[in-house]
Amino acid sequence: MMVIDVAKDFSRTPFGRYKTDSQFSAEEFREKLLLPNINSGYALTIDFSKISLGVGSSFLEEAFGGLVREGIDPAYLKSHIKVVDRMGLYDEQVRKFIETASKV
Amino acid sequence: MTVRAVIKAPTNLCIYKQDLQQETYSLIKDIDNTVTNRGMLVTLDLREVKLITAAASVILFATVSTCQLMNKNSKQVICIFPKESNNPEGYRYIVKTGLARALHSGEVSKLDELINQEAFFQSSNNPFKHAITTSLMLADKTEFDPIQYELLSTAIGEAMLNVHHHAYNDPLSSIEYPKTNISKKLLVEVMGRRWWQCAWYDYLKHEWVFIICDLGVGIPQSLMESYNKLNPLIQIENKEAMLKALSIGGSRFNKGGRGNGSEDMKRAVGRFCQETDNLLIYSGGVKYQYSRGMEIPQVNMLATFFGGTLIEWTLKPKLGEE
Numbered sequence: 378m379m380v381i382d383v384a385k386d387f388s389r390t391p392f393g394r395y396k397t398d399s400q401f402s403a404e405e406f407r408e409k410l411l412l413p414n415i416n417s418g419y420a421l422t423i424d425f426s427k428i429s430l431g432v433g434s435s436f437l438e439e440a441f442g443g444l445v446r447e448g449i450d451p452a453y454l455k456s457h458i459k460v461v462d463r464m465g466l467y468d469e470q471v472r473k474f475i476e477t478a479s480k481v
Numbered sequence: 482m483t484v485r486a487v488i489k490a491p492t493n494l495c496i497y498k499q500d501l502q503q504e505t506y507s508l509i510k511d512i513d514n515t516v517t518n519r520g521m522l523v524t525l526d527l528r529e530v531k532l533i534t535a536a537a538s539v540i541l542f543a544t545v546s547t548c549q550l551m552n553k554n555s556k557q558v559i560c561i562f563p564k565e566s567n568n569p570e571g572y573r574y575i576v577k578t579g580l581a582r583a584l585h586s587g588e589v590s591k592l593d594e595l596i597n598q599e600a601f602f603q604s605s606n607n608p609f610k611h612a613i614t615t616s617l618m619l620a621d622k623t624e625f626d627p628i629q630y631e632l633l634s635t636a637i638g639e640a641m642l643n644v645h646h647h648a649y650n651d652p653l654s655s656i657e658y659p660k661t662n663i664s665k666k667l668l669v670e671v672m673g674r675r676w677w678q679c680a681w682y683d684y685l686k687h688e689w690v691f692i693i694c695d696l697g698v699g700i701p702q703s704l705m706e707s708y709n710k711l712n713p714l715i716q717i718e719n720k721e722a723m724l725k726a727l728s729i730g731g732s733r734f735n736k737g738g739r740g741n742g743s744e745d746m747k748r749a750v751g752r753f754c755q756e757t758d759n760l761l762i763y764s765g766g767v768k769y770q771y772s773r774g775m776e777i778p779q780v781n782m783l784a785t786f787f788g789g790t791l792i793e794w795t796l797k798p799k800l801g802e803e
Contacts, residue, residue: 392609393642395657399609430616431635434741435642464628466748474741 378420381410384427391425391432394439403439407447411440415449415457425462434470441471442478451479485522485559486515490530494537496763496787505537506785509544516548516557523548523558525584530563530571535681536763538580539694540787542602543677545584546592547696550672555587578602578681601680606673608641615641619680623689624798629752633691633794636749640693640792644676648697648790652706662698688757688797696789699765700726720780723767727778746792747771754797764790 383391387410388401395404414421425432441458445451454475460468488511495501515521525545533541545558562581563571575581579595583602586592592604596611599618605611616634619625625633646656649669654660661669668675674695681690697703701722708725709716717725727743751758751773762769766786771778 390609390613392612392638394646398642398645401609430613430638431631433635433639433642433745435639438741464631 378422379414379417380422380424381414382427383423383425384429386410389427389429391428391436392430394435403436403443406436407440407443411444412447415444415454420457420459422459422461425460425467431462431464432467434474437467437470438474438478442474445475445478446481451475483522485524486519487524487526488512488515489526492529492531494530494533494541496536496540496791497534502783502785505540506787509540509787512544512548512558516552522554522556525558525560527560527571527575528563528568530575531568532570533574533580535679535690535692536694536761536791536793538574538578538602538681539677539679539692540791542580542583542604542679543694543696543789544787546586546604546677547668547672549587550589550675551668553588553671555585555591557587558584560584578679580679602677603679604675604677605641606645606675608638608645612638612641615678615680619691622680623682625689625796626752626799629749629796629798632749632752633796636746636794637691637693639745641676644693644695644697645674647700647703648676648695649674650698650703652698652703653710665697668696686757686797688795690793690795692791692793694789694791699788700762700790701765701767703765719765719767720782723762723764723769723780724778727762727769727771746794747773749794749796752796753799757795757797759793759795761793761795762790763787 387406391401391406393399393402396402444454455472460471490508491504493501494505496505512523512525515523549555549557562576565572579600579602582600583595586595595603596605596614599621615637619634620630649661649665651660651662676693676695678693683690701719704722704726705717729741729744747760750760750771755773758772760771763786766783768781768783769778
């Protein structure tokens, strides 16, 4: 199993959808950390629990729904990732975003 | 000698109550009209104001600040404030809250000082930078529990991003390649995609109020314009557009993955007090009210309104904690 500690490996303040929103955007996160690791075959835990600022739907949707739009198989994605945060909200949200992205 | 128009504010400024809305919006229009259409300097006399609610304060801040920034003159509108000796209520609402200082900021560097000094009234056009400073300020000044704080800071961050992505843009343009709405072009050129905000603590009710306000196109207008062009046979009107925009997946974009920010905004409401926690949105002539547990939020058309969007969260921290 691989773990991405978002605060340590990316930023304590991930924010926004596109690179034009911030230097720590979902687009950047997807390209820099998710895409290179997602096809490793290992289960991937993405841990947001040490970030300082809660991330919104736009970040989560772009990061994970964006993977589907990049061509990653949604079923593979759902079975290989687990998202962790302090509120216990993100994993369910992310699964919905993957589901929705797969229908478009 | 330059002549200044003197505009006297009414005693009560409030957009929540119908009987006070009219004169509150009249004042806003009067200031805007005198500066923008008549090209005059304004002295705004606030000495007799006894009550100004949080939402009215932010709309006044946005109006005065816009007049100053657009004319590159921090004295384009100057105010006379109530004195504690003869109007303690007005003094408390206007001077002690920091509204007076915000109204006299008048230029970007002074507005930035409000942020750096964690003033309750602030303005910005940079969502990333400002979401962080606002969250730090809320962490410093409020007594929310960690989850409630995180829910609110997430909601605020999404609201700021919405201003950046939607409020001033042509509804038919994409986020990736935004085009400014033609009617907002001058505003954006001079002020950027700006919003005004305030954090307000009501000691009597033990509630925090957080407000963010922009002078953009308005949520219903933005959604209607794109929806009605894409669906010429099924036209929608303001109320329906507002509900649609603030439901899951509701967005001016006819593709998936957008329009989830409204859920973040709602999620912040009702953690400790379902009865009094509230999300209130005034936009494009529609008032939207949501409390946790509501299946369908309450939506009403307004007879008078301001051009833009105001989002207000009223949240009670954990009961029994001061």
